[in-house]
Amino acid sequence: MKYANNQWCIFHALQLARKFVYYMLFSLEKKAYYETMIVFKPLFVYCFLSCFLRFSATLDTLTPSHSIRDGETLVSSGGSFELGFFSLGDLKGRYLGIWYRISTDAVVWVANRDTPLYNNSGVLKITDKGDIVLLNNTSIVWSSNTSRAADSPVLQLLNSGNLLVKDGSGNNENFLWQSFDYPCDTLMPGMKMGKNFVTGQDRFLTSWKSTEDPAKGEFSLRIDTHGLPQLVAMKEDKIKDRAGPWNGLTFTGNPRLKPNPIFKYKFVLNENEVYYEYTLIDSSVFSRFVIYPSGVMGRLVWRDQTHSWETYSTSQVDQCENYAYCGAYAICNANASPVCACLEGFVSRSPKDWNSVDWSDGCVRRTQLECNADGFLKHTNLKLPDTSSSWFNRTMSLKECEGLCLKNCSCTAYSNLDISGEGSGCLLWFGILSDMKVFSQDGQDLYIRLANSELDNITKNRHSSRIRREAIIFASSTLVMGILILGVISYVWKKKQSFKGITRKDYNNEGGNEDMELPIFDMTDIANATCNFSSNNKLGEGGFGPVYRGGQVVAIKRLSKNSGQGLDEFKNEVFSIAKLQHRNLVKLLGCCIQGNEKMLIYEYMHNKSLDTFIFDHTRSTLLDWHNRIRIICGIARGLLYLHQDSRLRIIHRDLKASNILLDDSMNPKISDFGLARTFGGDQTEDQTKRIVGTYGYMSPEYAGHGKFSIKSDIFSFGVLVLEIVSGKRNQGYCHLDDHLNLLGHAWRLWIEDKATELIDKSLGNKCTLSDQVLRCIHVGLLCVQQRPEDRPDMSSVVLMLSSESLLPKPRQPGFYMEKALPKADSSSTKLEPCSTNEISITLLMGR
Structure with missing residues (x-):
């Protein structure tokens, strides 16, 4: 790290060295040499001590007699923040900003966000009057326009991330200007967001134009002072959504803002000002609130264990948030x-x-x-x-x-x-x-x-409704005792009849007759829970049929009449997953078989499926690398359980991003076992004439010859890893330069030693230097190799992901070009598509 005051040290050191050499050249006797050393040794010590003391004293401050050039920085006294020049992505613009030293891509403030420099000649100075100026050669690019002059002004970077201009008294409270009064896209602890009624100064957040352009974007977060002040998010000059006024405990539109162990917050409203701010309970924790270029807002917390920012909370995205x-x-x-x-x-x-x-x-x-x-x-x-x-x-x-x-x-x-x-x-x-x-x-x-x-009509209607409810309750209670025993008997009989014929004996040839201990749900209860299968409760649709939300706890998969799947797939999914217990497998809670209706009831995953994050330009920014590697490792552990640790070896055969569900904590759970096959004993592979699965995830030996094994799932897992890292689909992806699919493009970058170019841009520049990301790309390529015997098994994959051991060199992947494959929406079964991106397919091969 370079500092302007180093020039003083270097100059005097050179002067002293010149005098020393001159004296040595004219010293002819050995005695004179030693005398020279004795004389100059204290001078050397004095010079370097002076350099060190001046270096330490000016670490976080700048005076009018010095300046900061491009390549030099200021560092706060506690070492948390750094001020200097930086660039973003492939753009050549240079900006003056403040960032976390633990995470240099976490820029919290930019001075010249709308006027970048296009060379390295930028200079930061503080004038004798206390103005901060950013110069490009001799022209002023940006200035703080400090409101009043000061004697002996000093520019100081505090350990809170705040940049101050103060007088020489050293009192931080008596300042002329501070960066906290001019926020960009980040709300920092101790920073006020609001308006000063006396000065008219309005402090609000404004998004960047893009992730690589810090210029003012179209989204802002501010306190609207018309009437009772309220927190609003704006898109240009229109309200986008509204958190509402403060009610003494929280904003009325955000009741989730409750006491927590990370930060505390307050809202101040008086005749002089109105503002909201938060402070950290533990000063060793790093937390920031950011409004992204997409308009999404989120609070991030730094995790030392993973050396990454973790999303603590995000703004809601349901339609009721729209103003x-x-x-x-x-x-x-x-x-x-x-x-x-x-x-x-x-x-x-x-x-x-x-x-x-x-x-x-x-x-x-x-x-x-x-x-x-x-x-x-x-x-x-x-x-x-x-x-x-x-x-x-x-x-x-x-x-x-x-x-x-x-x-x-x-x-x-x-x-x-x-x-x-x-x-x-x-x-x-x-x-x-x-x-x-x-x-x-x-x-x-x-x-x-x-x-x-x-009011009289409403009161009468409410009274009539209450009477009707009481009458219904009374009539129902008189019947309950009489039909209780009959109801219990009927339920038991119905349970046996509803699941009649669906036993382990029907599913395989092991000769058992083991009835599955799986709860049976009534069709009426399911219809009520889904608002009679309302479109508003529909979560999505796949090859099996539509999936509906039942309240906030269950998801109901309903077999479609137009589905190519039927009773066999239904029984297959029930027997494949009913007794499986693993944190990375979705939990089957029950089923319903009534007439022609066949439904499966699962635990509800609030964050839906993985593909809604990694393939979405906006939501992918919420999935940082810490979450992505945790998802990769979770999927690997789930597959290891299916392949090795469960009672019967299970081959999933349809592993893909849309079949990975995410819970509240972004933990992955493998779902959709309708196409799974179970191996018993020492069986390791099988062959079928009925090829099922999804284009882009099928292994070559399975798609071409119907041969499947645990190595088929390994291939699908490898494709999934490369998709998670790159944020791009394998199926339908075609690079503009080489016309390769994702696997081929990843392989070309790998052999050209350019693997970092594959990494999703939304992860930021920091991830391009991460050995962990490159290791995942390496493991992904090992899993998608052409020959099944070249691919590792899941126990080896889990070990590769969790250790730093040397990995074997990968070979060329299967489906390197994939030019002959049909498009993602093609299928031989004429199924109604569940999304615009992919669909499970079934191919019947002749003998």
Whole structure:
């Protein structure tokens, strides 16, 4: 690391060396030589000590008498942050910025984000008046425009990542300018986001234009100060989504912001300023909040164990997060179908559009207000409406708030300002109410103004509904005791009949008659859980059929009438996975066989499948390398269990990205065992005339000759590893230069010693230097070799991934060119496609 003050040290050292050589040339006697050493030794020591002391003293500061050039840096006193010049990706622009020293790609602030330098002549200086200036030769590229002058100004990089200009007193509180007042895309601990009402300064986050261009993008996060201040995310000049106002505990639209062991937060609103900030509970932890170029926001935490940033939380992506998605006087419920509903006492403004799932026009009152003959209807667990047209008072009670709203004919709703404790303060709305969302819990109470006649009708309807419910409950309870025994007997009989004929004996030839101990679900319960198989509950569709979400705990796979698969595949999946217990295999909870309906019930995976992340340009940024290597190792452990540690050896035969599901913690789980085959005893391979699987993942010997073994799954695993590393599909991928598929392209880069070019760009530049990433590419190529005997088994793969042992050289992969294969959406079975990218296929080969 170079510093400007080193020039002083170098100059004086050279001067001293010159005098020493001159003296030596004219010293003819040995005695004179020793005398010379005695004389100059203290001078050498003094010179280098002076250099060291000056180096240490100016490590984190800069004065008007010195400057920073391209290639030189400042480092905070604690060593956490560094200030200097940098470039991004393949772009030649040079920027002055601040980054974490533990992760140089984590840039937290950029000075000249809109005016890059295009050479290495940049110079950073602080003037005698205290202005920070960035020069390109002699022209000013960027300046801090410090508001007032100071005596003996000093520029200092603090260990919080904040860059200060202060006077010579050394007091950090008495500063002239700070970078924390001019955020870029990152909110740091101790940084305020909000507005100073006295100076008019507004601090807000603005996304980068792209991952390689820090110029201001189209997304921003700020506190809107119209009415009661609220946190909003903007796309250019329009609100994209809204976290809402602060209610004393959290933002009303983000009840997930709760006390945690990593950071604490506060919201301040007074006559001088409004701001939100967070501070770290443990100062040894590194955490930052970032708004990405795509508009997605996330909090990242540094993990020393993996030397990588881990996503702690991200902004929600359900449709109810879209601002005013349901229009005026309507509420959005992501778990309901339809998601939008008018408030009680309101009807849709455009019934035709409403029935066409266009809710933008919202709702209108069924009965107009009468001002002096109005009342309020209480709604619970809500995200409060947009507060840009609101008024608030901190000292009023809720009862006083109601009275004040009734007196003003323009007041449409009221609520508590602060819900901490027993609640306090008054918040009133004037005009329309929009952007409301209902939560299952942790929402807020809102009292909406209605005409008394409308309130009477709602009260009567609620009373009638309550009476009907009580009557139904009473009638049901009188019948329960009489039919309880009959119901139990009927259930047991139904369970046996529903699973009749599906035994281990039907599946293989081992001669057993072992009934599977698998719960049987009733068709009515499943229909209720999926809202009668509503399209809003549909998660996706595959070769077996559509998959639906049942509440928040189960996923139901329903055999399609148009599916090429049937009872054999259904039984195959049940017997393959019913008794398997491994953390990296999806758990089968039960099934349903009723009439022509055949369904499988699995545990619900909130993050859906792996392909929705790695092949999506936006969501792939949320899948950092730490998560990707954990997913790779998890899949490997799951396959090892299937191939070696389970009671029977199981060949999956359809391993692909869409069949890897991810739970809340991004742990991988192998799913879809409908095409799996079970080997008993010492059997290691088999052959079939009915080839099943997915193009791009099939091994050459299986696709060409119907031969399958554990090495067939190894080939699929290798393809999957290369897809996870590169973020590109093997099937359908074609490089512009060499016209190779992903396997061929990876092989060419490997033999040309350019394997780092395969790495997904969303992982950043840091991963190109990671031995772990290159090791995964190496293992992936070993797994996709042409000959099955050249591929390692899963026990060897797990060992290769978890150790630093030497690996054998890979040979040319199978399906090197893949030019003759059909496109991804082709299939001989005429199945309805479950996605636009891939589908399982079945080929019948002649003898």
